Amino acid sequence: MKILSAPQTREADAQTISEEKIASEELMERAARAFVGWFENKFTPECPVCIFSGPGNNGGDGLAVARLLHQRLFDVQLYLVNDGGQTSPDFQLNLERLPHEVPPHDITSKDHLLAIPDKACVIDALFGTGLSRPVTGLYADVINWLNEYSPCTVAIDIPSGLYTDKQTPAEGAIVQAHHTVSFELPKLAFFLPQHEQYVGEWHTVPIGLSPAYLAEAKSNFQYVTQKEMQGLLKPRTKFSHKGTYGHALLLCGGYGKMGAAVLAARACLRGGVGLLTVQTPAIGYDVLQTAVPEAMLIPDNNRKHLSRLLESMEKYDAIGIGPGIGTERLTKTLLGQLLATTDLPLVIDADAINLIASSEKLKAQLPKGKVIFTPHPKEFERLVCKSNNEYERLEELREFCRVYQCYMVLKGSHSAIATPEGDIYFNTTGNAGMATGGTGDVLTGILTALVAQGYTLKEACLLGVYLHGLAGDLAKGTVGEIALIASDVIQHLPQAFQQLRRS
Numbered sequence: 001m002k003i004l005s006a007p008q009t010r011e012a013d014a015q016t017i018s019e020e021k022i023a024s025e026e027l028m029e030r031a032a033r034a035f036v037g038w039f040e041n042k043f044t045p046e047c048p049v050c051i052f053s054g055p056g057n058n059g060g061d062g063l064a065v066a067r068l069l070h071q072r073l074f075d076v077q078l079y080l081v082n083d084g085g086q087t088s089p090d091f092q093l094n095l096e097r098l099p100h101e102v103p104p105h106d107i108t109s110k111d112h113l114l115a116i117p118d119k120a121c122v123i124d125a126l127f128g129t130g131l132s133r134p135v136t137g138l139y140a141d142v143i144n145w146l147n148e149y150s151p152c153t154v155a156i157d158i159p160s161g162l163y164t165d166k167q168t169p170a171e172g173a174i175v176q177a178h179h180t181v182s183f184e185l186p187k188l189a190f191f192l193p194q195h196e197q198y199v200g201e202w203h204t205v206p207i208g209l210s211p212a213y214l215a216e217a218k219s220n221f222q223y224v225t226q227k228e229m230q231g232l233l234k235p236r237t238k239f240s241h242k243g244t245y246g247h248a249l250l251l252c253g254g255y256g257k258m259g260a261a262v263l264a265a266r267a268c269l270r271g272g273v274g275l276l277t278v279q280t281p282a283i284g285y286d287v288l289q290t291a292v293p294e295a296m297l298i299p300d301n302n303r304k305h306l307s308r309l310l311e312s313m314e315k316y317d318a319i320g321i322g323p324g325i326g327t328e329r330l331t332k333t334l335l336g337q338l339l340a341t342t343d344l345p346l347v348i349d350a351d352a353i354n355l356i357a358s359s360e361k362l363k364a365q366l367p368k369g370k371v372i373f374t375p376h377p378k379e380f381e382r383l384v385c386k387s388n389n390e391y392e393r394l395e396e397l398r399e400f401c402r403v404y405q406c407y408m409v410l411k412g413s414h415s416a417i418a419t420p421e422g423d424i425y426f427n428t429t430g431n432a433g434m435a436t437g438g439t440g441d442v443l444t445g446i447l448t449a450l451v452a453q454g455y456t457l458k459e460a461c462l463l464g465v466y467l468h469g470l471a472g473d474l475a476k477g478t479v480g481e482i483a484l485i486a487s488d489v490i491q492h493l494p495q496a497f498q499q500l501r502r503s
């Protein structure tokens with residue numbers, strides 16, 4: 001699903017109004033009703049509501065919400081914050097529609113701010129997508145005060161002060177919302193970890209924006225939905241056999257790091273691969289054969305580290321390399337030989353990324369259109385570069401994938417999947433419990449399995465990352481976030497496949 005920029009949101013708005021031949025105030029009413037529908041599911045009328053409206057249409061939404069919540073028996077206090085600027089026509093209209101039981105209180109100085117009741121919910125309707133400069137002055141005073149004293153803040157459309165699709169200048173104040181209820185689609189800003197403290201939990205509510213506009217709009221940013229992922233999942237056919245689902249080769253493990261190999265191998269098998277061969281240092285022989293009996297094992301000549309590339313790779317369909325391999329010189333040589341000789345698709349993770357990061361020669365050997373990298377932010381920094389903020393990092397990510405014609409999964413709370421064409425997809429499954437050792441090895445196993453089964457590299461990235469997160473979410477349901485370990489993710493993969501198939 002596309003993510004729109006702030007100007008595109010305005011265009012979508014305008015096209016909807018013209019196609020449906022409605023007045024803009026009607027779209028605002030729809031938006032307010034959609035917000036109130038969400039709000040009523042979350043809060044009861046026992047909860048006092050304080051609404052802070054700014055001068056534009058986001059403020060107008062706040063006024064309409066005040067009226068609708070009052071009709072639904074909520075106790076509403078309404079504050080109009082204005083430093084002397086113009087108000088929008090739809091703001092004016094909704095001001096006139098307010099019932100007399102909801103008198104607006106003007107806030108034109110911070111001295112006008114009144115204490116917020118302990119159990120109140122604050123609705124932030126100061127600014128939305130029309131924010132045109134960093135928030136300072138009176139508005140910043142109000143935002144800073146809300147951030148300090150509001151027990152619970154729900155932002156309408158976007159936390160006020162946060163830019164929709166670019167870096168917010170450091171001097172701008174930003175609301176720290178607990179919930180953000182965005183109209184129709186999430187904003188790009190919601191997917192960046194640097195904004196977690198502002199966005200809180202985000203939700204979307206449909207307001208019927210023009211489907212034609214949404215279909216035609218060009219955007220390099222998308223987010224992954226369950227429906228799209230369900231469409232990617234291939235069914236198994238009755239007359240299939242293990243050969244139908246590919247043969248994966250995993251190069252992983254090292255002295256003291258055999259766990260990484262076990263996790264990757266188990267995840268690869270649970271990812272649906274037909275056959276799996278694992279090459280590990282000799283020391284891993286007993287470990288792998290005992291822990292993962294379904295996998296075939298080729299021990300390396302070297303006891304502790306991978307050192308020798310297999311002579312023939314013909315029977316394999318995909319190779320995963322990296323978990324637990326270390327950065328020994330011999331292993332680096334093996335990786336160089338692999339990059340230079342193979343025409344198989346490669347999933348490159350962990351120390352294999354670090355090895356490539358340390359060598360321009362290895363980077364130059366990367367086969368075009370054949371590689372998926374799966375770095376976490378530190379590995380990304382080594383492989384690509386450091387960035388000043390997460391927007392800059394997204395640009396660096398796109399550029400790297402374009403130059404090297406590769407795919408990359410930048411792991412994080414909304415993992416970003418970049419393609420050689422310059423598109424970035426944000427994943428929507430997963431949870432903080434997955435921030436634990438070994439979950440990356442699990443992802444490598446899943447991706448390798450999907451590529452071996454014939455999914456394109458892009459499909460494998462999207463589906464694999466989605467399923468990995470979904471399995472993590474299901475695991476959270478049984479063990480919670482704190483105690484969750486990588487093996488729990490593997491254990492819940494079967495359920496994740498089943499849930500996606502059924503959904």
Ligand SMILES: NC(=O)C1=CN([C@@H]2O[C@H](COP(=O)(O)OP(=O)(O)OC[C@H]3O[C@@H](n4cnc5c(N)ncnc54)[C@H](O)[C@@H]3O)[C@@H](O)[C@H]2O)[C@H](O)CC1
Nearest residue numbers: 013028056057058127128129130131132133134135157183
């Ligand atoms: N399609 C939709 O999603 C719908 C969105 N709606 C809501 O409308 C806002 C966007 O409204 P807009 O009037 O364009 O912008 P804002 O309310 O965000 O603010 C504009 C207002 O504020 C002034 N301003 C901008 N930046 C600053 C600043 N830093 N300091 C002070 N003043 C500032 C600017 O000059 C204007 O006067 C969207 O988010 C939704 O909430 C509609 O309800 C319909 C559907």
Ligand SMILES: [K+]
Nearest residue numbers: 124127158160
């Ligand atoms: K807002």
